[in-house]
Amino acid sequence: MHSVLLIGTGRLAFHLGHALRGAGFSIAGVAGRNEAQAAGLAKAFGCAAFGLNDTLPKADLRILAVSDDAIRSVAEMLPVDGTPIIHLSGSKGLELLQPHERCGVLWPIQSFSPGEPVSFQRVPLIVDADDDATLGLLHEVAARLSSTVVHLPFSLRQRLHLSAVIAANFPTFLLREAERLLSAHNIAPDLVHPLWKATTEKALHGADNAVTGPARRGDVRTIAQQMDLLNDEPELRRAYAALSDLILRTYHPANRGNQDL
Secondary structure: OOEEEEEEOOOOHHHHHHHHHHHHOOOEEEOOOOOHHHHHHHHHHOEEEEOOOOOOOOOOOEEEEEHHHHHHHHHHHHOOOOOOOOOOOOOOOOHOOOOOOOEEEEEEEEOOOOOOOOOOOOEEEEEEEOOHHHHHHHHHHHHHHHOOOOEEEHHHHHHHHHHHHHHHHHHHHHHHHHHHHHHHOOHHHHHHHHHOOOOOHOOOOHHHHOOOOOHHOHHHHHHHHHHHHHOHHHHHHHHHHHHHHHHEEEHHHHOOOOOOO
């Protein structure tokens, strides 16, 4: 079984490290800038901890579980000795891993929070590499972690990453804004949670048919009334107007632009 050097001490390193161990991979060590955090994570994985300036153990694969902004600087600190090195970002290319010769990416389409280790079995994993041997290694690693492994080049990974932001980050932030508005008027925020859950489940069986609300119905009067309620929330009001107009343009093109923007 392949050995892995895990470089990083954050949430993704925590969840991926547990997934790798669960799949039978050997964790050769955990390396990071924060040696105390590296030691804590290494203890959980039953391996040694290292600073980034230490002599690192040999491994079949080096995984950079670091922030996107740190990929290049951390990669430049590692010895160039032919060991495959990968990052975990969906929005960054392989050039950040230069001057290493064997570079790749393994991107889990999932958000990771503190808590119990996440099972990767149903998390889609996107892989890519700049050589066939590294790509084959990543396919092998990913297939042991997840039931869904897809090879996508950088240009398509960027499109998928954009779609993931639209599908996950924006709706979650809008739920946060809805909860904030309700709390400001002493209304229990969890009153919208059953609707959120039911709509999400329905959307997974066809998002087009799950779109509802005044803009989907072409009810521009209700849209105008609700925008009046947001007069003291100018930024949220603009977002409401833009999304409503987009929905109107999609389902009722004759009515587009009729609401007060």
